[in-house]
Every structure is written in structure tokens, then in C-alpha cells.
Amino acid sequence: MSSTLEISNLHVSIDEKEIVKGLSLTIKSGEIHAVMGPNGTGKSTLSKAVAGHPDYKITEGDILLDGKSILEMEPDERARAGLFLAFQYPSEIPGVSIANFLRAAVQAHMGESEELDATAYYKRLYQKMDLLKIDRKFTSRSVNEGFSGGEKKRCEILQMAMLEPKIAMMDETDSGLDIDALKIVAAGVNELRGPNLGVMLITHYQRLLNYIVPDYVHVMWDGRIVKSGDKSLALELESKGYEWVKKELVTA
Amino acid sequence: MEETNTTLIAPDAATENPVSGIDQTAGNFSYDVKYEFDAGSGLSERVVEYISSVKKEAPWIREFRLKALKTFLSKPLPTHWATKDLEAIDFSKIRYYLSSGQKPKRTWDEVPADIKKTFERLGIPEQERKFLAGVEAQFDSEAAYSNVKEAVSKQGVIFLNSSEALREHPEIFRPWFGKVIPTGDNKFSALNSAVFSGGSFIYVPPGIKVSHPLQAYFRINAENFGQFERTLIIVDEGSEVTYMEGCTAPKFSTSTLHSAVVELVALKGAKIQYITVQNWASNVFNLVTKRGLAHEAAEIKWIDCNIGSRLTMKYPGVVLKGRKSRGEVISIALANDGQHQDTGAKMIHAADETTSNIVAKSISVGQGRSTYRGLVHIPKHLKGCKNNTECDALLINTNSRTDTYPAITVRGAENRCQHEASVSKVNEEQIFYMRQRGLTEGQAMSLSVNGFINDLARQFPMEYSVELKRLIDLQMEGSVG
Numbered sequence: 137m138s139s140t141l142e143i144s145n146l147h148v149s150i151d152e153k154e155i156v157k158g159l160s161l162t163i164k165s166g167e168i169h170a171v172m173g174p175n176g177t178g179k180s181t182l183s184k185a186v187a188g189h190p191d192y193k194i195t196e197g198d199i200l201l202d203g204k205s206i207l208e209m210e211p212d213e214r215a216r217a218g219l220f221l222a223f224q225y226p227s228e229i230p231g232v233s234i235a236n237f238l239r240a241a242v243q244a245h246m247g248e249s250e251e252l253d254a255t256a257y258y259k260r261l262y263q264k265m266d267l268l269k270i271d272r273k274f275t276s277r278s279v280n281e282g283f284s285g286g287e288k289k290r291c292e293i294l295q296m297a298m299l300e301p302k303i304a305m306m307d308e309t310d311s312g313l314d315i316d317a318l319k320i321v322a323a324g325v326n327e328l329r330g331p332n333l334g335v336m337l338i339t340h341y342q343r344l345l346n347y348i349v350p351d352y353v354h355v356m357w358d359g360r361i362v363k364s365g366d367k368s369l370a371l372e373l374e375s376k377g378y379e380w381v382k383k384e385l386v387t388a
Numbered sequence: 389m390e391e392t393n394t395t396l397i398a399p400d401a402a403t404e405n406p407v408s409g410i411d412q413t414a415g416n417f418s419y420d421v422k423y424e425f426d427a428g429s430g431l432s433e434r435v436v437e438y439i440s441s442v443k444k445e446a447p448w449i450r451e452f453r454l455k456a457l458k459t460f461l462s463k464p465l466p467t468h469w470a471t472k473d474l475e476a477i478d479f480s481k482i483r484y485y486l487s488s489g490q491k492p493k494r495t496w497d498e499v500p501a502d503i504k505k506t507f508e509r510l511g512i513p514e515q516e517r518k519f520l521a522g523v524e525a526q527f528d529s530e531a532a533y534s535n536v537k538e539a540v541s542k543q544g545v546i547f548l549n550s551s552e553a554l555r556e557h558p559e560i561f562r563p564w565f566g567k568v569i570p571t572g573d574n575k576f577s578a579l580n581s582a583v584f585s586g587g588s589f590i591y592v593p594p595g596i597k598v599s600h601p602l603q604a605y606f607r608i609n610a611e612n613f614g615q616f617e618r619t620l621i622i623v624d625e626g627s628e629v630t631y632m633e634g635c636t637a638p639k640f641s642t643s644t645l646h647s648a649v650v651e652l653v654a655l656k657g658a659k660i661q662y663i664t665v666q667n668w669a670s671n672v673f674n675l676v677t678k679r680g681l682a683h684e685a686a687e688i689k690w691i692d693c694n695i696g697s698r699l700t701m702k703y704p705g706v707v708l709k710g711r712k713s714r715g716e717v718i719s720i721a722l723a724n725d726g727q728h729q730d731t732g733a734k735m736i737h738a739a740d741e742t743t744s745n746i747v748a749k750s751i752s753v754g755q756g757r758s759t760y761r762g763l764v765h766i767p768k769h770l771k772g773c774k775n776n777t778e779c780d781a782l783l784i785n786t787n788s789r790t791d792t793y794p795a796i797t798v799r800g801a802e803n804r805c806q807h808e809a810s811v812s813k814v815n816e817e818q819i820f821y822m823r824q825r826g827l828t829e830g831q832a833m834s835l836s837v838n839g840f841i842n843d844l845a846r847q848f849p850m851e852y853s854v855e856l857k858r859l860i861d862l863q864m865e866g867s868v869g
Contacts, residue, residue, distance in 0.1 A: 187824050190816075211823040212832075220824075227821040231839030237825075240835060244826035278839070295825065 137332060138165045139202055139218060139302035141186075146197035148178070148185040155181040157359035158197070163303060163334040170337045170345055170370060173356035174378045179338045180224060182356075183305040187221040188214050201303070216245055218302030222292040222309055228280040234291065235261065235275040238298050245299055264297040268324045286317030293324040304328075305336040310344040322347030342374035355381055427485040433457060436582050439485045443551045443585075446558070456571045456581030463575040471728060473699055477673055482645055484583040484616070503638055509862050510855050512635075520638070536600045545598055545629075546591040550618045553589030560591050564622055568651035568681045568707070576701075577677040580616050580649040587617035587648070590631065592658075594624040601630040601663075601849065619650040623658040630661040632849065638667050638696060645673050646697075652680035652688055656710065659687045665852055667696035667859070670726060674700040679734070682742075684710030691847055693720045694729045695859060703761060705734030708742035719748040720841050720856075723756030723788075724863055732761035732793075737803075741772040748779040749841050752788035753863060759791045768799035775805040782840050783813050784833070784864075834861040 141163045148156035155178045163169050173179055185192040186199055188211035199206050206214050229237060238261065243252045265272055268290050280288050289309055296304055306325070310318055325335070325348050337350060345353075345367065353369040354361045357378075362385055363369065373381070427435045436457050440450040465474045496518065507517045540547065546557060553561050571581040592598055623629055646668065654660045660680065668674050674697040680688035690704035706715025717733035735744035750758035760779045775798065781790035790811060798805045814836055822832035838845070838857055845853045 189820055210829075211820060212826055212828050215824050215826040223821065223824075227815065227818040229818060229822070229836065229839055231842030232835050237822075237835070240827060240831065241822075241825040244828075244831065299825065 137302075139332075139334060140164050140200075141219075141303045141334060141336075142198075142200040142203075143182075143186065144198045144200065146182070146185070146199065147195045148181055149193045149195055150181065150191055154195070155359055156185065159356075159360055160197075161336075161354065161361060163336055165302065165334045166331040167352065168329070168335045168337055168348065168350045170339060170350035170353045170367075171356055171361075172339055172342075172353065172370065172373060175340070177356045178359045179356055180307055183221055183307045183336065183338060186214075186305060187211055187219065212244070215299075215301075216247075220296055220299060220301035220304040222289075222296060222304065222306040224307040224309075224311060226280050226288045226292055228278070228283075230278050230281050232279055233276050234279050234294075237279050238295060241295070242298055261298065264294055267327060268294055268297070269320050270294060285312035286314070286321075289313060289317070289321050290324070293321055293328075297324065297328055300332075302332065303334045303336070305338065307338045308340060309337070310339055310341065318344065319347060342370045345370045357381055357385060427483065429483045430480040431457070431460075431482070431484055431579075431583070435484055439583060439585065442485070444555070445551070446555070448562075449554060452566065452571075453582050453584075456578050459572050460575060460578035460582055463572075463578060465575065470701060471699065471730065473728065474673070477645055482615075485585060506638055506859075506862060510858050520635070539599050540602065543596050543598060544593040545596070545602075546589075547602060548589050550584060550587045550589055550620070553620075557589075557591070560622065561589055561620055564651065564653050565620055566651075568653060568679050569649055569677050573677060576647045576675040577649050580618060580647050580677070584616045584618035584649065587619040587650075588621070588631070588633075589619070590621045590629070592621075592623045592627040592629050594626055594655075596624075596627045598627070598629040601632050603631070604633040615646045617648040619648070620653075621651070621660060621662070622653045623655065623660050625655045626657040627655075628659040630663065632663045632665075632852075634665040635667070635855070638669055644671055644698075646675070648676045648678075650676070650678040652678075654680060654682045654686035654688050654713075656684045657686060658683070659689075661689045661691065662704075663691040663848060663852070665693045665695070665848070665856065666700065668700075669696060670698055672697045674702070676700070676702040678702065678704040680704075680706045680715065682706055682708050682710060682713035682715060684739075685712045686710060687714045687716070689716040689718070690733070691718045692731070693848070693852075693856065694731055695722045695863075696727075697729075698726065699728045699730065701730045703732045703734050703763070705736065705763070706744065707736045707738060708744065709738050710742075711739045712741045713739065714742065715744040717746045717748070718844050718847055719746075719750075720844050721748070721750040721758050722860065722863060723750070723752050723758045725754040725756060728757045728759070730759040730761065732759075732763070734763040735765070735775060736763075737766040737770055737773045737775075740770050742770075743773065744775045746775075746777040746779070747844060748777075749782070749844055750780075750790060751782045751784065751837055751840065751860075752790050753784045755785075755787050755789075757789040757791075759793070761793045762795065764794075764796045764798065764805060766798040766800065766803045766805065770800055771802040773798075773800075773803040777805070777807045779809045780840070781809075781811045782837065783811065784837070830861075830865045834864040837864055 143159060143161045146156055146159045147154060159182060171179055181192060185194060194207060201217055239257060242257060246252060262272055270290055280291060309321060337348060350367050353365050353367060355363040355373060427438045433454060436453045440453055467474055569577050571578050588604060621631060652660050652662060682688045688706045692704055694700045704717050708715055715735050719731055721729035721731050723729040733746045746762055748760050750760060752758045758781060762777055764775045766773045779792060783790060792809055794807060796805060796807060818836060819832045822835060823829060837860055845856055848856060
């Protein structure tokens, strides 16, 4: 089943300050789009705004999922419609186990008519945990509480694997990870990769893209996408640095 | 039921509301016309003597009651430290004794819709709903609990209500009755001592681990869920028992004042665990005195959950009289609009190497108010004593309120105490995170709140903790949007 996320001339502000200044981007199922850019350029803001974070105001433009605008939809409605955000800084939920949390989330996605089958659920959960090399004992741990950076990121991918979104936005999934953790996370994402999943991969560094090879690369600067290309663009960016982008823009 | 006084006293024709002291907003009810015993409303020597004679009590109990009445009348309301809301209690309008024939009741149709909804959500069995809602005066617990009752009595456990126990086994119960909580402890223990009725009196012989948790449900009848229950549990050397009272379902009450007294005695090496889940209707003043006396190497643990009532004042305590004894209070309180949960704990260390632990978590929703009062007393002549206190408050809305009054006195170079307190609001980012996973705002709030009390809720027996979780979900739903 093919899905499309279309971000059209989006303007996003927080506390009266405009961060995203007219950004357009279309992501289809089966495609991986890397979005790169220096700090402060609006990458996280973009993903949070698409997810429906209440602090971010959309002042202009539209976001369409499968042709339908989602601007009036609550964050949980957007999630149930197939949108997933792997957070850069996932929240801790003390006293709520991963097993229970995911169960509630999976049930929420199933809607009121269907009842979750506990056996099937646990079977699938363990399968994904094994894949992501997360110790099965983690099911009883409180979500993200006391987790290392790598554990938190793997937990995000686990949730993504269990919820099977149509479009996933991954916000700096590689930040704070050493090379081994990075490989595991990348392997997890690559497992999920397929014709039913569209991915927006937000990253600061090229390194992640060696493991999760993108179909398209976009460079963000000052709240807009200023350059797009294929995976070779990422390599060019790596060798020339963000200053090159800035110079190109000024001379353009 | 004995009937000695057959004088019928008709209700005051001029009064539209024959059963005084009842808040009309609690739901409609009809009055059963069989007037067997009517002590009338208001409190006086005549009422107390009446109660005692109806119960055919021994003279010493009658004297005990009358003395208590004098103490009650002489004490002022403790409004110099407690809420002024206590002044709303009209003692003259309350009926202090009702026999089962007099209990007002209502038809199922008259039960408010939100009460029915709560029963549904909590999964309360059909049979119990009618009893809890005040539609039926009795609940036939025989079938459900006869096996347990048999097993427990085979172990030699005595389990009776207060009147039966004092009549049939005074040699066991009289020595301890009124010793853990003296009549004059406070105004409401004095009130209870004057008009007590119902409650559970339990004795466990030495060396017995009681096979099943004992429940107030075993002895259900209207009287045992009355306003002035008196409970006394004596556990002999090396024995263990768990007692459970209350339930998560909202309980219909004809009276606005509930004042129970619970005394626990754990002899050498004994263990008592007392679990309470309170969800009285929102018009009830629930003023309870609970205290345990722990002898050498004994343990007393109070697990207390307060969800209902207009005002609850309750500070379960343990007097650590014997060396190496241990006291614990685990407390969860939820205060919603119009509610004030004023709860806490008291730990009085009176021997060496005694330990106490208090963990109290409160949630204030809407305009609800939670108060924690913790008294810890370790005098300087003791050695090797430890107290640990943790009290955490969670505020859900901006106009919720919480107060903490720790009163800790620890002296002596070889004693230790630790106190941690926190107040937090529900974390916005955490709620957004959960919503991004498909949970509605209400579901996210519930999860967050359940997570907050999780480590305490787990200490309740399973049936309670499942119901507790559902009850909190219901309360949270109402607070959102």
C-alpha cells in the first residue's frame, strides 16, 4: 500500500519566532530521504511540527498525508494515521514498562473494534527485540528510564518496528551513538525498509548514511531546503562542509 | 437480631427529609418503613445507652461508651490545625445507630448514571453492584467465601464483629480494647468509642500463618459498612495475617460522617498487613484513627488508598514498642474536585533497633487538595533506629493543590532518618511523546499517573491493583479536555 507525505511551503514558528520558512518536501513509500543541515536550521522543528507538537505554530502552508491535510488533526490522530517520529531526546516514563506501553500503543493503533492478542503480541515483541539486540528483560523496565543513549535510540526503533508506520521521521537517530550502536540501529531500520515505508532521516553527519543508504538527500539551510540530490550529495557535503552550502547560496 | 425496645418512634411529619444528615445530592432513595429501633438523630446519653441495650452489652462496655461520650463532648474540633471544613459537620443531625431494618435504600433506577458507569468500568460483579449502590441491604457472601471461612476457622482464627467478640471472647479482646487507641486520643476516636458498631474483631493464635487474606466482605451486612466501625486485630506470637477492607467501587452512604477506629496488636514476631481501599461518596467526611502496636521483632504494614470522600483525615500509625520491630505505611491518595485527602503516617519509636518506612504518593486533580502529614518520633535514649520517608505529590492541573507537613523528631547519635519529598507536574513532553505513539491525551495522562504510583500499586493484591488502575483511568478521563 503506497503512502505519500507532502509538505508544502510550510512555515513554522515557535514563541513568535519563525524557524521553518517555506519548506516543501514529498516523501513516498519505499523512499528514504535524508535531511541534513547544521544545528539550528530547523530540522527538529520540522519533524515536531509535522507530528503535531502543540508548541509549534504553522503559520502558512500545508501538510498532506495521502492527499488529506493533517493540520487539524491531533498528534495521536496523526500517529494512528500512520505517522511516526523517532525522537532525538525520547522521554522517560517512570513506572510504565516497555511491554505495557507498547501494548497500549499497538492497541491504540488497532482501534476499538479489534482486541489485541497477547500471545501474538509478545511473540512479535520478542522477535523485534532479538533483532535489535535488546535484552528481553527490558520488557519490564520503565520506558527509557536509566537508559543509555544507545538504548534509548534502539527503543525508538523497537517502537517503530512494533507500530509499523507508513511514514517515519527519524530525528538525529545517530546522535550520541558509538559506531557499534550505530550499526545495530541502522540494521534495525534496514530491516523495516521496504515498499510500505517512507522515511525522513534527519541527520547532522554523513556517517549514518553509510549504513542507511538514502534515495534522496536534501540540505536544509535557514529553514528551507536549499539543495537536493542523491546519496552522492551527502558525500559532497561531508568533504566540503556546510560552509560550502552557505557560499553557494550567497553566490547563487 | 435481638429486639428489646419495641417503642416505635415515627419520623417527624414536618420533616420532608426523614433521615437527617444526608446530602440530597447523593442520589434518590426511599425509606424502608419497618421501624424496629430508632435512636433518633443527635447524640446524647440516651442514644448511647440505647445502643448498648440493643446490643445487650456487658456493663463495662456501657460505662466505656458513656465515658467516651463525655470526652467527645468536651473536646473541640481540631480546626486549629485541620481544615475548617470540619465545621460543616452538624452533629445534631446525624443518626448514630441504625439497625438493618432501618437502612434507607433506593431502587436501581434511582442510582445515578455515573455510579453505574463506574461499576461497569471497574468490572464489579452484578451481585455486588446492588449492595454497593444501596439498592440491597445485604450481600450474600456465604457462597463466595464459605471455603475460605472454613479453612481459616480450622486454623483456630476467631473472626467476629465487635459486639459478638466482646460478648463471646472478652478474655481475649478486652485486655487490648481501647489500649492501642485510647478514647481520648482525639475527638473522633472518642466519638467512635461512644457509638461504635460493627467492624471486625480478629484473633490469630500463635504460630499460624493465616491461609487466606481476611476481608471485611466475609461479614457483609449493612451494619459492617456502617459509620462507626470498630476493628481490633490481635495476632499472637509468630503468626501472620493480611486483612483487607473497602473496595474501589463507589459506596452509597446514608450518612455524611464516617469515623472508624482500627487497633492492631502484633505480639512477638507477628506480622500484620492491613490493606484499605477507600472510595466513599463525595459527600462523606471520613475521619479515621488507625494505629498498630508492634512488639519485639513484629511487623505492621498499612497499605492505604484514598480515592473518595469529601474529606478524609487518616494517619495510620505504628508504635514500635518492641526491639527490632518494624512499621510501614504505604499510602496513595487521589483528590479530585471538591475533595481533600488529608493523610499521612505516624511512627513512634519506643525501642532500640526499630525501623520505619513511609512512602506516600498523592495526586491532585482539578481543584482537589492533598495534604501529607507525617510524624516520626525517635527519642534520644534509643539506639540503632532508622526511618525512611518518601512523599511525592503530583499536580495535574494548575489549580490543584498539595501541602506537606513533616513533623520529624529524631534524637540520639545512633539513629538515622531520611526524608525525601517531591512535587511535580505532569510532564508536557512526556504526554506528547505518548500521544505520538497513538495514545489519546486521556490515555497518556492515565499512563503517566499510573506510572507515578506503580511501585505502590503493585503492593496491593492483584484484584485491587487492577481495579485501582481502572479507577484512576476514569478519574483522569474526567480531568482532561
